[in-house]
Amino acid sequence: MRIGLIGTxxxxxxxxxxxxxxxxxxxxxxxDPDAARAARVAARTGATPVASAGELLGAGVDAxxxxxxxxxxxxxxxxxxxxxxxxxxxxxxxxxxxxxxxALREVERAGSVLQIGFMRRFDAGYAAARTAVRGGHLGRLHxxxxxxxxxxxxxxxxxxxxxxxxxxxxxxDFDILRWVTGREVTEVYATGSDxxxxxxxxxxxxxxxxxxxxxxxxxxxxxxxTRCNGAGYDVRMELAGERDQIAVGLDDRTPLTSAExxxxxxxxxxxxxxxxxxxxxxxxxxxxxxxxxxxxxxxxCDGREALHALRIAEACELSREQRRxxxxxxxxxx
Numbered sequence: 001m002r003i004g005l006i007g008t009x010x011x012x013x014x015x016x017x018x019x020x021x022x023x024x025x026x027x028x029x030x031x032d033p034d035a036a037r038a039a040r041v042a043a044r045t046g047a048t049p050v051a052s053a054g055e056l057l058g059a060g061v062d063a064x065x066x067x068x069x070x071x072x073x074x075x076x077x078x079x080x081x082x083x084x085x086x087x088x089x090x091x092x093x094x095x096x097x098x099x100x101x102x103a104l105r106e107v108e109r110a111g112s113v114l115q116i117g118f119m120r121r122f123d124a125g126y127a128a129a130r131t132a133v134r135g136g137h138l139g140r141l142h143x144x145x146x147x148x149x150x151x152x153x154x155x156x157x158x159x160x161x162x163x164x165x166x167x168x169x170x171x172x173d174f175d176i177l178r179w180v181t182g183r184e185v186t187e188v189y190a191t192g193s194d195x196x197x198x199x200x201x202x203x204x205x206x207x208x209x210x211x212x213x214x215x216x217x218x219x220x221x222x223x224x225x226t227r228c229n230g231a232g233y234d235v236r237m238e239l240a241g242e243r244d245q246i247a248v249g250l251d252d253r254t255p256l257t258s259a260e261x262x263x264x265x266x267x268x269x270x271x272x273x274x275x276x277x278x279x280x281x282x283x284x285x286x287x288x289x290x291x292x293x294x295x296x297x298x299x300x301c302d303g304r305e306a307l308h309a310l311r312i313a314e315a316c317e318l319s320r321e322q323r324r325x326x327x328x329x330x331x332x333x334x
Contacts (some may be wrong), residue, residue, distance in 0.1 A: 138241025149229030232270030
């Protein structure tokens with residue numbers, strides 16, 4: 001297959017390496033607004049650089065991987081759909097519901113394929129947790145605790161474009177909560193703090209947030225996130241039921257030190273960031289996408305899944321702003 005890659009930043013560069021060595025990819029075409037960056041990635045991977053997304057879409061590609069700036073996602077999804085090309089796009093589809101719904105309608109009108117990059121669905125730990133929950137190993141699930149902690153804030157210029165901590169970061173936790181449990185969120189209550197670096201206050205964002213989510217079977221879930229976890233990159237989920245409880249993301253690189261005298265030692269090499277922690281999952285999701293393009297695999301995460309996660313993020317942002325519980329029925333679905 002001939003695959004087009006739009007965007008060669010940090011995650012796009014990683015995707016280029018994965019695609020270039022994949023046995024199903026015969027050739028790779030790349031583009032980026034930063035032509036020099038695209039040229040460097042092309043030289044390293046043996047890809048063909050082109051000047052624009054339009055040129056790439058007309059270069060005889062069989063499918064498109066979108067790893068561009070978030071603000072360009074919805075437009076590029078629509079253009080790929082109109083060109084009849086299957087597309088893989090990093091989350092989010094768009095930063096708001098209107099933009100997301102517009103892009104999804106384009107895909108649906110074209111009868112095209114859109115897979116969204118929620119990579120945690122391809123992580124071995126989360127997959128094992130899903131099997132345990134769905135198989136009844138834990139008994140009746142009563143509590144879920146999810147946490148995402150970045151080791152350092154992103155660049156200040158990124159924050160106003162990110163959509164905020166709920167839409168940019170916790171949206172992963174909202175998606176994986178639905179995927180692991182098979183349940184829907186019915187109500188949220190969320191809050192946040194901007195007591196950390198001034199860049200968050202200046203951007204109207206928060207550096208730390210917490211949400212209490214009620215699921216449709218009565219299970220209670222908490223989801224917390226921070227941009228200021230100096231110990232390292234920490235992503236975990238704990239699921240507790242009447243029979244047993246399990247944890248995802250608890251290994252010898254988890255940046256967590258026990259205060260107990262007989263507790264495990266501090267990790268010698270904590271996870272430094274998301275690419276290192278989820279590298280196998282990123283590879284697996286692209287492998288799945290190539291399977292979808294070839295027609296042998298069902299779409300594991302279509303655009304409607306991204307819409308569900310964004311609606312939860314929107315409800316949390318509304319709850320934080322208005323300091324009240326928000327029912328999911330308050331957030332538009334279509």
